[in-house]
Amino acid sequence: MASPREAFSVPALSLCPNSKAAVHCDQCRVRSLSICGALESGELSELDRLSRPLSLGARETMFEQDELAESVFNITSGSARLYRLLPDGRRQIVGFALPGDFLGLALTERNTFSADALTPLTACQFSRNAFSDFLDTKPHLLRKLHSLASHELSLAQEQMVILGRRTAEEKVAAFLIGLRKRWARLSTSSSVTIPLPMTRQDIGDFLGLTVETVSRMLTRLAREKAILIVPDGVRLLDVARIEGLAEM
């Protein structure tokens, strides 16, 4: 890629509501783990010992579909795209991972999708076996993991509705609203500017559209003063309008 976008990294500390205490990031790699709300003291450091840091450049791959799943990941900064490929090259992006997101919570034998970095990315990497063993000793954690997976499932069903029953304009609006909500959880400022670390092509492959259609819909929304297109992002001007399209 000619223009790697900014990482939009988020300080790990801000991700975990119950660990606001000032600690060094070196010592708390896993603090940003989305399951940390379910962690008891001591378990955190135990988990920390299982993890090793991972650092990737834009476009580098984290893991590939159908490979044996040897690791689980927790993203600490940057973002990734998760996708499946059809034999003839058609691609469906099944999701985007942002800081704080957990990859591999399904704990399946093999990866059900590929993942690569959209931006320079850092993550905590755990051996899947070690993580799984750790879980066996912590039922409440498994519970949390299951509830995360359930939430994923719900999002996947929501995406089915978007893919199957919405127009191009509604798809793009729903995408923006969904992403806005996720970014909002990561930052204190409720900015109306939505970072878009992915390309138009990626958005298209997520929404079941072509690059051109994504571009046209964004342009149309911008022409109607509903959004403003900024470098590597979009600023919402008429939130109600976009939300209306998204939930219609």
Next chain:
Amino acid sequence: MASPREAFSVPALSLCPNSKAAVHCDQCRVRSLSICGALESGELSELDRLSRPLSLGARETMFEQDELAESVFNITSGSARLYRLLPDGRRQIVGFALPGDFLGLALTERNTFSADALTPLTACQFSRNAFSDFLDTKPHLLRKLHSLASHELSLAQEQMVILGRRTAEEKVAAFLIGLRKRWARLSTSSSVTIPLPMTRQDIGDFLGLTVETVSRMLTRLAREKAILIVPDGVRLLDVARIEGLAEM
């Protein structure tokens, strides 16, 4: 519905690989539970005591989206459709439930979709709280549940690929192959006839197509001698052809 289709019920016993012993169905309502492979002796009857039988006619509703989820279900005969509605009435079917399938494994506070019976249907119904409490005492069961949910997630992602990146003909072919695999697991005979308890409209709402397009694609496949349309089902004549379309 004017014409409730046959229930295509499957004897509960056949659903659980490790409970082939001859027992009365009265005594083993939960034997068909898809998690029973993870059950130890004694737990089964314990679980059985938590369940109560449910019997519904075609088109009767099991539960509705956004309602508080008070029960989890295990279908013993008949089939159901699971769907989400958009405010304007557009509908996306997120899945079909067959005998042996478990509904509510996400254990979420509220239902993320509605479910109603396609045919006369029987199920074991559990109080969600009781079931959840039971799980707390059986970590290995939770593990199994999580792996089922993970499989669901993988299927949902597969459906995303189908919805986002496949042509109408490929969608219909993939639907037939997917359903065939699921029916096959439920019956000893590897019949090439696939029961279709759902209407063309339902298939369309599952695949992101209109009734007419579903009908046309089925007719086209039949004209090309790839399938034979029979009452309430389809018989595969050229399996390779359909499989080719499905995975292309």
Next chain:
DNA sequence: CAGAATTGTTGATCTGCGTCAAGGACAGCA
């Protein structure tokens, strides 16, 4: 059994989005 309601099929026509093509903007690099 007639009549109504629902489902399924088929044809004619329309249209949203894909396809194809061209050019602009911008970063990386020599």
Next chain:
DNA sequence: TGCTGTCCTTGACGCAGATCAACAATTCTG
């Protein structure tokens, strides 16, 4: 600075599938 490779945008055109319409088949209802 110009060259090159992405990415993004915009326009012209075509087509897969939606829409509209008519009708057949089937089942339900009284």
